[in-house]
Every structure is written in structure tokens, then in C-alpha cells.
Amino acid sequence: MCPDCRKEWEDAEKILQGAAALKEDVQAAMATVDWEALSERIADAALSRRRTASSPVRERPLRPRVFVLKPLFAGALGGLLIGAAVMYFALRTPPSGPAPGSAISASSEFIDRAELSATKRETIDYLDKSRALLLDFVQADPREAGWILQDESSARRTAGLLLKKRLMNTRLDDAAMAKARNLCDQIERMFVELSLISEEISAEEAARIQRYIEEKNLLLRIKLLRGELAGSEV
Amino acid sequence: MSQEILPRAAGGVPPDVLTGLVRAVRSGDRDAFVALTRLYQQKIFILAYSFFRNKEDAVDLVQEVFLRIFQKIDSFEESRNFEAWMFQVAKNLCIDHYRRSRGRRTMESGLRVEELPLADDRTPDAVRASDLKAVLARSVDRLAERQRTIFLMRHVNQMGNEEIARALNISTGTVKSLHFKAIRRLRALMEPHLGCST
DSSP: OOHHHHHHHHHHHHHHHHHHHHHHHHHHHHHOOOHHHHHHHHHHHHHHHHHHHHHHHOOOOOOOOOOOOOOOOOHHHHHHHHHHHHHHHHHHHOSSSOOOOHHHHHHHHHHHEEEEEEEHHHHHHHHHHHHHHHHHHHHHTTTTTTHHSHHHHHHHHHHHHHHHHHHHHHHHHHHHHHHHHHHHHHHHHHHHHHHHTTTTOOOHHHHHHHHHHHHHTHHHHHHHHHHHHHHOOO | OOOHHHHHHHSSHHHHHHHHHHHHHHHHHHHHHHHHHHHHHHHHHHHHHHHHHOOHHHHHHHHHHHHHHHHHGGGOOOOOSSHHHHHHHHHHHHHHHHHHHTTOOOOOOOOGGGGGGOOOOTTTHHHHHHHHHHHHHHHHHSSHHHHHHHHHHHHOOOOOOOHHHHTTTTTTHHHHHHHHHHHHHHHHHHHHHHHOOO
């Protein structure tokens, strides 16, 4: 890659990194909204507005609005329009230089590559965080696993990862990263299940989930996919 | 056409379920409206938040979008893509509010991109990342309207080019072209900062 292309590549990557940081702000803000209450509030407001609107009101009779051009103004406007049309046709020059379409297409591919690289980095980040969380659970004593799941910080991490995955789905599909999508889907299902388990989870139930994670080789598969993605990064 | 794009566009909701929900909302079914709102409120929030970068404004906009949808649902034709229609409503409201609020809205520092201090090589990564985010946020504000919308939909809403094209009712080629122009413009705006933050 020539130095200019390298610089362009690095700049595009930094812009995408910045965009990822903006996204994290959105995720943090989303975590603080009570979505169920919001939808109920909206429904109440919508129905109450409809009731208000359907109550009988006396409508004001419509007055016809007639715009009458004064002769002097109409003449000046007509002259301006004709003059502008003449100038347009007289001064119009044929386009010169290379067709913009090809340059845009080539650069779009360049940006697509930069985006693919950003998606891989994001997936690696998701895998790292997921692995850390699953490790905490797998390595815990089954009798304490319920407490670990209900710990505020773990619950926040789980919720954050579920949201992150939801936002990653389109990117994984667009980047045709089917293998990564498949494993991330499995991790997501595991987090959904873990987030639904109450703190009253029995030691047997915790041990069953721990065994399931081990039997499915989830941690190993995460590690392998992470290595694969890191190795193929540009 | 709507049959093939709805499953993905509606986030996995089968088209017949969505059509049923829309019909029920049209007949004034409150529960159906709550369900429809729950399906899409977060997507609209993300779009609104990327415009305003303020939770309260984004929540207000979510409310306004769904109130507008409820008000206009009778005029929605079932042959159209519901999500595209909804995004059209949301985008228009975002742009209206954005224009109105740009004057009064002040950034944390009130500085323009050019006035922000350049990233310092000696600062820790976290500080540089937050600088980059601040510079990008201000630069995005200076993009042309359509470029900004597409950049935000692509990178914050995580929408694909085709999904954006459907939502904005433009071609995928136009989306790609505007996206490319947005990145090129951002690069120009952010150049001094990009140069130092490696």
C-alpha cells in the first residue's frame, strides 16, 4: 500500500473508531431509559389526543386565499426567470475529467474494507467481553453462581453485551461473517438464559449450565474465532 | 417487494404479524400500539440520539414519532414498507428539531472543530479516544444533512446500505455515494486531529 493510501486507510479507521465511541454513548443512554413505561406513556398520550381530536369543534370557514401578482412584480419575475434560463443554457459546459461514478465506487470499496476491519475489531471486543463473563460463571462454585449472576456489575455487563450483539447483527450479516454470527448468536442465547435465571438458582441448575458451556466448547470456540479474526485483520 | 424486505427490516417480525399489528392499531387497539412501539422505539431512539446526543431530546422525539404514526396510521398504505414509512417520519422530525435546536444547542465546550485542541501524543489512549469522539461529534454536525443522516444511520444505528436506501427512499448507489462523501468530508474536517492521534 502506498503512503497516501495507507494514510487514507488509517484516517478512515480512526473515523470509524470515533463512530464506535459515539455508539457506546447511545448504548449507555439506552440503558437508562425505562422502555416499558415509555411505550405505555406514548400509548396513553396517543389515545387521549385521539379522544380530544374527535370531540366536536366548530371549524372556522375557509377563506379563499388569492395571491394576486401586481403587474410590475410579475414582469420583473418573468424577466428574471427567462434570463436565468438563457444564462443556464449559454454558460453550461460539458463535464470534464473522469466520471465521478467510478471514483466513488472505488473509494466505496475502500471504505467497505475499512468497515469490515472495524466490524472484526468490534466482534473481537464482543468475544473478549463475553468470554470474560462466561469464565466468571464457569469457574464459580455452583453454589455461588446465582449470586455472581445477580451481582449488579455482572447484570450490567450481560445487559450491555445483549445490546451490543443486537447492534452488531446487521454488520455481521453485511460483512458475510456467517461463522462469527453463528457463534455470537449462541453466546447471545446463553446470555439471555443467564439473565433470566433468578438468584434462587440451585447449585444443580448452575452446574448443569456450566457443564453445557463446557460440552459445547463455547470458551474454546470463542478463543479460536477471536484468533482467526485477529489474524485476518488488515 | 415488501414481502421480501420486511422480515429483516422489522427485526425478525413476520410480515403478516406486522400487518396485523398495523391493522389493529388502525382500529384503535391500545395493546397493539404498545407492542408496535416496543418493537421500534429503540431504533428510533438511536437515530434521534445520534442527532441530538441528548437523552431527553431523544426520548421526546421517540414520543413524537409514535404519536405522529398513531395519528397518521389511517393514511398508511399496507402495500408500503412500514419500517421505511416510520423512518421517513422519524428522519423528518429529527431534521426539523435539529434545525430548530442547532441555534440554541451548545456543545459541552462550545468550541468548533478547528478550535478544539489537537490530540497529544503523550496522552493515554482513553483520553485520545475521547478527543477523537468529541472531534467526530462536532464534525458530524457540520456535514450536509443527507450525509449526516446516512453516516449516523450507518455507524450509530448499524443499518446496512440497503436498509438505509429503503428507509430514505433513495437508491443504494446514492447511499454509498453520500456515505463516501461524508467520510471524505469528515476526513477533511478532522485532518489535524487525525494526524496527531496515532
